Amino acid sequence: MPILLALDASSSACSAALLRRREGVDDEVISRFELTPRAHTRRLMPMVDEVLAEAGVAPAELDAVAYGHGPGSFTGLRIAAGAAQGLAFGLDRPLLGVSTLQALALGAHLRHRYRYLVTALDARMGEIYAAAWQCFDGRVECLAEEAVLPPERLRLPEAHADHDWVGVGSGWTLWDAMPADVQAGMSLCLPDQEAAAEDMVRLAADAFEAGEGRPAAEVQPVYLRDQVAWQKSR
Structure with a gap:
């Protein structure tokens, strides 16, 4: 019965979601989502606290942490990556990056x-x-x-x-x-649809069950633009 937390700040939206998966029943997902341009740093961790509290889950009960690794806003990706890596390091849990x-x-x-x-x-x-x-x-x-x-x-x-x-x-x-x-x-x-942690946490749960969780230091944002620039320079 894995329990996963996902957070995202890759766009104008900021979101967090917790998933509890039980065999034979639909996934339970609790989430928060807000359009908060330029307020991701202020809102992201309170959202995490809110979904944990609503679910009645202590951080130590999490099996893994996930975040929207991009592509998206460079600043937002770094905010989410820093928060997710900090949680994963502190809890000694695997981290998963999810495509925006x-x-x-x-x-x-x-x-x-x-x-x-x-x-x-x-x-x-x-x-x-x-x-x-x-x-x-x-x-x-x-x-x-x-x-x-x-x-x-x-x-x-x-x-x-x-x-x-x-x-x-x-x-x-x-x-x-x-x-x-x-x-x-x-x-x-x-065109107005934004990525949301409630969808990322479902993808992360599938990846976690497939054994794709990694140590926090190994999971990095995906910028795409840097990869293209690197390829052109070869």
């Missing part, structure tokens, strides 16, 4: 039953973070790897181009720069 883009996809699937999703976040400087996913029965399969790219270079996975796609995340505010075939393939766009 994957969490966006899972959230849209769980709430609206969408199956084919392109999650995209505004990366500034005329670029987006993007990935494509297929979702089914609460599971998320990656169809196009996470990347940072100009919106005009976005493509739908060729093998699935004939499906009804849904766009999720702030990257879709750059709609006018998207290629015409991508626009034609989208049945709906939800």
